[in-house]
Amino acid sequence: MSPDGGTENQIDRMAFSKRWRSSLQDVRVKRGADAGSDHHLPLAKVRLKIAKVKKWETYRVRLEVSKRRDPEIRDMFKRMLQNRFEALQQLIEEEELPVEEEWRQIEQGYVETCEKMLGRAKTNKKEWISKETWEIIELRTKAKNTLNMARTRKQRRDASKRYQELNREVKRGCRRDKRVYVESEAERAEEAGKRGNMKTLYEITRRLSERFQGTCKPVRNEAGVLLGTVEKEMHRWREHFEGVFNHEEPPNQSEVEPSDELNFRTGHITRAEIKNSIKNLTNGKAPGCDNRPPEAIKAGGEVSEKVPLDFCNQTWSKKKGLLNKLQKKDDLSHFKNWRGVMLLNMAIKVFCRVILQRIKTALDGKLRSCTDQIATLRITVEQSTEWQSSLYINFIDFEKVFDSIGERCCGGCCATTGCRSR
DSSP states (O other), X not given: OOTTSXXXXXXXXXOOOGGGGGGEEEEEEETTOOOSSSSOEEEEEEOOOOOOOOOOOOOOOOBOGGGGGSHHHHHHHHHHHHHHHHHHHHHHHHHOOOHHHHHHHHHXXXXXXXXXXXXBOOOOOOOOSOHHHHHHHHHHHHHHHHHHHOOSHHHHXXXXXXXXXXXXXXXXXXXXXXXXXXXXXXXXXXXXXXXXXXXXXXXXXXXXXXXXXXXXXXXXXXXXXXXXSHHHHHHHHHHHHHHHHTOOOOSSOOOOOOOOOOOOOOSOOOHHHHHHHHHTOOTTOOOOTTOOOHHHHHHTTHHHHHHHHHHHTSOOSOOOEEEEEEEOSSOTTSGGGEEEEEEEOHHHHHHHHHHHHHHHHHTTTTSOOHHHHHHHHHHHHHHHHHHTOOOOOOOXXXXXXTTSOOHHHHHHHHHHHTOOOO
């Protein structure tokens, strides 16, 4: 219907390439579809032969860890986990399973219990359109049907006028609701920032900015040519990270004199250390290949303390982790603009926290933390400004410095602080 209310034009068409004309089977117009316009929605049925896409196995399953706050669910989770490990302990005593198989059974027990009690996380999008706006949208849909059923020109003119009025009201209501929604989310982000909840703050900021950048980007090989298949990309990623992590040691290394050995505790790991390490696990962190979030380990209670104790006191011949790539900036088709992060399973994280706590206890007061270093630099700058003296600061940026530290270099740094070879 034209703006004059009397002229009708056939303007809803579907353009199709001549090459694919034989694939077009049917075309229909859905006159009842309410799209906020006087246009009708055309729908085409096309038959295409699509190439088979290989589905890659994924280890990541997001769990609804917020349910652990419910006391009833938390108690049921502990009882189910306890029953699961009692049955597993009987199986281990009867069949004498090897360490790797025993640990696989424990990981499977954790994952199945979490999926049954906590369930998988669902993406809940907040509805920002108010109830009043939805009622106006329903009235607009009825006006659309009235316009389609009109027979005379006067009926069609009146129905079109009514539909346009309701359409303008819907747009005004949506703009108003969107503004209220953004203001409420901004207040939530401000409150999260005051509480120090950075995860919620960044989630709200990312959602409001609507700037989502996927990590599946085509990459180039060493010659600068884009790789066309997933298999070639995975092979190139493997070569890249092997070159980063398994580089050769530098030929000329500075020799450092070892310091006197400190009184490190090197005995068996105790249950108290395991309990303290589990307590200090940070919530909201991504799980490793075992797919066990830290919230599930904390909710396990005494069961989570008993299970890792025996394994932390044994020597594992094989440790696995999930290597995740994170984008930095610039052109993401080049490997230099990505960095890798290893997501370890929860048992190795607990073990590393025990070792770290022992090192901190032995080095108490002997080394300065990163906060102390920043405070020293700030005091130096303030004193230089106060006394109006010259100050030269040199910042050195090493490429992939945290990924390229050799074992001999780490051993030498540990020897200077008095760490034992173990």
